[in-house]
């Protein structure tokens with residue numbers, strides 16, 4: 001994991017695991033973690049609000065306090081830690097509807113930075129849906145209506161000209 005990871009997705013990943021692992025004996029763990037996961041999914045889909053961050057924190061503390069075993073007591077920790085250290089990233093997701101890591105596909109807008117593009121055409125050759133326009137020495141441009149946000153061009157551009 002490095003600084004290109006989305007912290008909201010990371011929290012969601014861990015919560016998916018604990019939701020699966022909960023034995024269901026106590027309600028806060030069985031139901032509360034599911035509600036937390038729904039909130040995180042909403043945020044990653046670009047439908048979150050600032051109130052959701054507050055709800056996550058409240059639910060997390062209640063689940064930790066009311067669960068009877070270590071799983072429920074620790075399940076909300078990744079959410080609490082990521083909010084504590086990366087609150088600004090959560091706020092970007094809910095207020096600006098932006099995922100800088102481009103992991104939340106519903107919000108991602110992948111663009112080519114014209115000042116960095118060397119017109120090599122590599123991204124165009126690899127785009128599975130023909131969403132990249134331009135010929136010869138022209139700077140390439142992504143057609144946002146066609147782009148399915150697969151992320152292939154991000155990894156193929158040798159000049160790091162593609163981002164958000």
Ligand code: SF4
Pocket residue numbers: 021022023024025026027029030067068069070071072073
């Ligand atoms: S806290 Fe432990 S005992 Fe309670 S539901 Fe979760 S896994 Fe089961």
Ligand code: SF4
Pocket residue numbers: 112116117118119120121122123124140156157158159160161162
């Ligand atoms: S791969 Fe990069 S440099 Fe080459 S055309 Fe695409 S954006 Fe431009």
Ligand code: SF4
Pocket residue numbers: 110126127128129130131132142146147148149150151152153154
């Ligand atoms: S993200 Fe995928 S679909 Fe969109 S322009 Fe890049 S390669 Fe094409």
